[in-house]
Amino acid sequence: MVAECHSVVTRGIINIAATMEAFDNAHRLIHLDLKGAPPKVSYYEKIFPAFRKWGATGLLIEWEDTFPYEGEVAHIGSSGPSSHGFYSKEDALHILQLAHQNGLMVIPLVQTFGHLEFVLKHKSFQSLREVENYPSSMCPTNPNALNLVKTMVVLEKLENRKPRLFLNHVIAVVKFIQNAFPSLGIIIWDDMLRGISLELLEEYDLGKYVEPMIWHYRAQDNFQLPPDMWDKYSQVFPNFWIASAFKGATGSSKMLPITSYHISNHMAWIKVLNEERGKFKNFRGIAFTGWSRYDHFATICEMLPVSIPCLALCLKSWNDGEFNPTIHESISKELGFSVPTLLNPYP
Incomplete structure (x- = not known):
């Protein structure tokens, strides 16, 4: 992705008051990617x-190997050989309690x-890899995958087409979760759905099972989603979420976030939502994602503490529907800076 300085878009041509009123009941989730530099x-x-003070309503927690798994999968979590002890069961419960106490x-x-x-990096699960030398993806037709995610239904007569393989896997996972936890709603990243035809999505009745989280992290001058996506999704899913980024979207080795880039991403989302959300029954909310690594083996990028100013500015700009010098100065002052924070640390 590009990482040069981007201008920060403010009001533009949208109706700020109407847009913000529509967002009032939508969630604002902060993504915590704990596979890189998990905080104490x-x-x-x-x-x-x-x-909470800045307007967040919830957390999207990606525990990965910091979760205190038990039993047969204990070694993939915080008690495993590759973990540094984050987090114990008591730690995880305390984190959840803190979230509850703060209304998140x-x-x-x-x-x-x-x-x-x-x-899949562990020897005990190597046989489940889609490609032998790459531990990134699981083979959904491996019958032993059922023991790992306890979800997959392997069909005897499965058409060898990638969209169907993917959708069969999704439906199997969803049905297992719904059987185990009937009251849970299920959200799915949307990128694998973008290339699937409307007819196939309707055949699987996917909107009955999941709500898509539509993610896009680019700044406004390069913000582009498939032109037919919104019409297609609106015919399948009554409700949807979106995901923006406050860090981890401009390069896998960046040390500091480019705040202007991320604010521009949020302003672009406001404009798009103003145009497209009316096609759906409900806009559920936004997840402010903050990636710590591009994958489990990648270098760490933009640790959470140095990204807090960017997050605060993005949250405030989202809640107000614009970014302006007053927001910049007030948030900088609240965070203890004597001068406004840098919008681009890489001049």
């Missing part, structure tokens, strides 16, 4: 109240198909 529990005690709902982000390096 004491850090959450300080940052969760700030998240928690949605766990659990990978079940791709981005499974933290599982």
Whole structure:
């Protein structure tokens, strides 16, 4: 992705008041990618109240190998050989309690198909890899995959077409979760759905099972989603979510976020939602994603503490429907800066 300086778009041509009124009841989730530099529990005690103060309503927590798994899969989690002890069962419960105390709902982000390096790197699960030398994705037609995610239904007469393989896997996972936890709603990243035809999505009745989270992290001058996507999704899914980014979207080795880029991403989303959300029954909310690594083996990028100013500015700009010098100055002052924070640390 590009990482040069981007101008920050403000009001543009949209109706700010009408747009913000429509967003009032939508969630604002902060993505915590814990597979890279997971904070100490004491850090959450300080940052969760700030998240809530800035307008967040929930957390999208990607535990990966920091979760205290037990039993047959204990070794893939925080008690495993590749973990540094983050987090114990008590730690995880405390984090959830802190979220509850601060009025933040928690949605766990659990990978079940791709981005499974933290599982498939282990010798005991190598046979489940889609490609032998690459631990990134699981083979959905391997019958032993059922023991890992306890979800897959292998059909005897399965057409050898990628969209159907993917959708069969999704439906199997969803049905298992719904049987185990009937009251849970299920959200799915949308990128694998973008290339699937409307007819196939309707054949699987996917909108009955999941709600898509439509992600796009680019700045406004390069913000582009498939032109037919919104019409297609609106015929399948009554409800939808979106995902923006406040860090981890401009390069896998970046040390500091380019705040102007990320604010521009949020302003672009406001414009698009103003045009497209009316096609759906409900806009559920937004996840402010903050990636720590591009995958389990990648270098760390933009650790959470140095990205807090960018997150605060993105949240405030989202809530107000614009970015302006007053927002810039007030948030910078609240965070203890004597001058406004840099919008681009790479001049």
